Amino acid sequence: MMKKESEPLVINSITEFCKVLGHPKPKNPLLTVLEIKCNSDYPELASNKLIYDFYSVFIKRNIKRPIRYGRRFYDFSEGTMGFSAPKQVFTLDSPEDVAEVTGWYLVFHADLIRKYQLGKRINxxxxxxxxxxxxxxxxxxxxxxxxxxxxxIRKEYEQPIDLFSQDVIVSYLEVLLNYSNRFYNRQFITRKQAEEDLLATFTTYIRNYFEQPNIAQLPNVNDVAAQMNVSAHYLSDMLRSVTGQSAQQHIHDFLIEKAxxxxxxxxxxxxETAYRLGFEYPxxxxxxFKNKTGITPATFRGNN
Incomplete structure (x- = not known):
């Protein structure tokens, strides 16, 4: 059994990752692809939280517990795909939850893509x-x-390394991420009700925020997302998919209407209006205001 939660365990390399989780040494120090199989015997770790200094992409099937999506819960026994970036805290599932899980696990170091266009676009x-x-x-x-x-990717990385190995692997990796982008966009559309619920919650929150008699500061996307229990990037991507505008653009629209x-x-x-809306500097x-409307606040007041 895994020990009680403690300080996260930091894993700095792909080789160390394989060693800690009981997998063979990787053939490429910057990347490995592992197939997840049922009844995997995880070694006993000092913590159930890990911090990877590299990117990870995974698919899991047969997850026992329901997964929350927005404000709803779903039973996803089919493929569930997740991603993490370097320095994020990654929580391991309990042995009971992974007893029947299968899937794939891909991890790669930033150095693998650093000299490629993908390295510039990864964010x-x-x-x-x-x-x-x-x-x-x-x-x-x-x-x-x-x-x-x-x-x-696994087939290519298991081949003897030559001058083109890294080029081919990075090309496959970019295709994988582009497909993931496409499938996420599909998810925003097909799970329309959940996204409309999120949009309604966001709209209500921002509207009420600007109705406060005294606004200490402008609403921040990160803070708004935290109040809604979603990540800032997810909130903006969802809003952009549904409405064509990011969270920040929506906040600015509400601000201008209130102004x-x-x-x-x-x-x-x-x-005084600027201070009332939370601006530190008028x-x-x-x-x-001029960027959004084409005229200054003073001109708008004078014209109307």
């Missing part, structure tokens, strides 16, 4: 910073697509 794949309850739930066809790419209301229904000066308010 564009926001799902690496999604929370665990925002996993990607694959259809049968999608799961087969991802699994085939996993097998292709117009104050400018037309109160005797507050422009500077010039930032003027700049944002």
């Amino acid at each position: 564009d794949y926001n799902f690496f910073s999604y929370s665990a309850n925002e996993a990607l739930h694959l259809s049968d066809d999608e799961e087969q697509t991802i699994e085939k790419i996993m097998r292709d 117009k209301q104050l400018l037309l229904t109160t005797n507050l000066s422009v500077n 010039q930032y308010f003027n700049r944002l």
